[in-house]
Amino acid sequence: MTHEYFNPVRTVYGAGALSSLPDLMGGRRALLVTFPEARELGLAARIEALLGDQLTGVIDDVRPNPDVAELDALYNAFWSGGSAGADVIIAVGGGSAIDTAKALMVATPSGRFSELVTLLASGTAFTPPHAKTLIAVPTTAGTGSEVTPWATVWDREAQKKYSLHLPQTWPTIALIDPELMLSLPASVTLQSGLDALSHALESIWNVNANPVSDTFAVAAVHEILEALPQLMKHLDDVTLRGRMALAALKAGMAFSNTRTALAHSISYEMTLRYGLPHGIACSFPLPMVLERAIGQSQERDAVLKRALGELSDAPGRLARFIEQLGVRTSFADYGVSADQARQLVAYALTGARGKNFIGTTQESLKEAA
Numbered sequence: 001m002t003h004e005y006f007n008p009v010r011t012v013y014g015a016g017a018l019s020s021l022p023d024l025m026g027g028r029r030a031l032l033v034t035f036p037e038a039r040e041l042g043l044a045a046r047i048e049a050l051l052g053d054q055l056t057g058v059i060d061d062v063r064p065n066p067d068v069a070e071l072d073a074l075y076n077a078f079w080s081g082g083s084a085g086a087d088v089i090i091a092v093g094g095g096s097a098i099d100t101a102k103a104l105m106v107a108t109p110s111g112r113f114s115e116l117v118t119l120l121a122s123g124t125a126f127t128p129p130h131a132k133t134l135i136a137v138p139t140t141a142g143t144g145s146e147v148t149p150w151a152t153v154w155d156r157e158a159q160k161k162y163s164l165h166l167p168q169t170w171p172t173i174a175l176i177d178p179e180l181m182l183s184l185p186a187s188v189t190l191q192s193g194l195d196a197l198s199h200a201l202e203s204i205w206n207v208n209a210n211p212v213s214d215t216f217a218v219a220a221v222h223e224i225l226e227a228l229p230q231l232m233k234h235l236d237d238v239t240l241r242g243r244m245a246l247a248a249l250k251a252g253m254a255f256s257n258t259r260t261a262l263a264h265s266i267s268y269e270m271t272l273r274y275g276l277p278h279g280i281a282c283s284f285p286l287p288m289v290l291e292r293a294i295g296q297s298q299e300r301d302a303v304l305k306r307a308l309g310e311l312s313d314a315p316g317r318l319a320r321f322i323e324q325l326g327v328r329t330s331f332a333d334y335g336v337s338a339d340q341a342r343q344l345v346a347y348a349l350t351g352a353r354g355k356n357f358i359g360t361t362q363e364s365l366k367e368a369a
């Protein structure tokens with residue numbers, strides 16, 4: 001059977017790697033997109049000092065889970081002249097900063113964000129007339145957004161979630177510096193680490209899996225199962241931060257080619273309806289999705305076994321691993337009744353990510369209809 005793997009992102013990894021930013025810029029001018037705390041942490045000032053007048057502007061008020069209402073003004077200002085000649089967008093932060101940069105980097109013909117939302121909502125193919133180059137500098141170890149072309153854009157008012165992905169939204173460079181993760185609080189460290197675990201497992205129980213994505217995914221699972229509990233006890237250990245950063249990168253490389261599956265499809269509903277943070281919403285269902293995945297195909301079972309060991313008790317072991325980190329693993333723990341959970345899973349199976357799940361059959365889709 002033939003298979004393909006493609007990822008065009010140049011990755012630069014290492015403690016202290018941020019200082020290579022001026023070299024990586026190659027004389028181009030850049031806009032910095034980051035989160036509000038980057039100012040307090042001194043990170044924005046450090047980048048300003050590194051880049052001097054190569055930096056044409058700073059957007060430092062990126063909110064978690066970027067919403068169309070917040071992106072509208074940013075985008076319109078950027079493309080109506082606020083980009084001030086920037087060739088590059090440098091996104092420094094978690095998934096929200098990187099996703100915001102991906103939404104900003106592609107121009108619509110009108111230069112208006114409302115046009116982008118209309119295109120996303122209708123799923124119309126679209127070639128941006130202009131696009132900026134993206135350098136992604138993650139400050140969390142989890143989203144993998146630094147090595148994928150996808151951005152999630154939320155419309156909380158309409159209770160919808162859009163996925164932006166174009167050939168132009170791949171980052172050019174992912175600059176991964178574990179030192180930038182040392183100040184991450186325990187809650188975000190845990191949520192992002194579990195998000196990475198979810199990316200790795202979701203790329204295995206996935207109809208788009210291939211031997212290359214499997215190799216990245218299995219390595220990521222091993223590393224996360226070992227390093228994340230240690231890191232939660234030693235948040236200031238740069239070696240453990242580095243191990244999780246590398247594991248999240250590998251998980252990102254895996255799902256950059258497969259996309260996610262059922263657990264993420266469930267997570268979008270849990271985030272929209274119940275307000276759960278992404279890393280919790282996409283990891284608490286992992287044991288139940290694993291249970292559904294086992295036995296679907298001998299070939300997938302073999303890869304799951306490489307990742308998790310003996311499969312007969314793997315869902316229970318995975319549940320204990322997640323619960324020992326302080327995250328409950330049943331719908332009831334989040335106020336979702338058994339009936340609501342059944343409906344929610346049925347609905348999640350019909351979503352684009354749900355259909356990537358190896359256990360999604362015509363029958364299960366019919367049941368959900």
Ligand SMILES: [Fe+2]
Binds near residue numbers: 199264
């Ligand atoms: Fe995720």
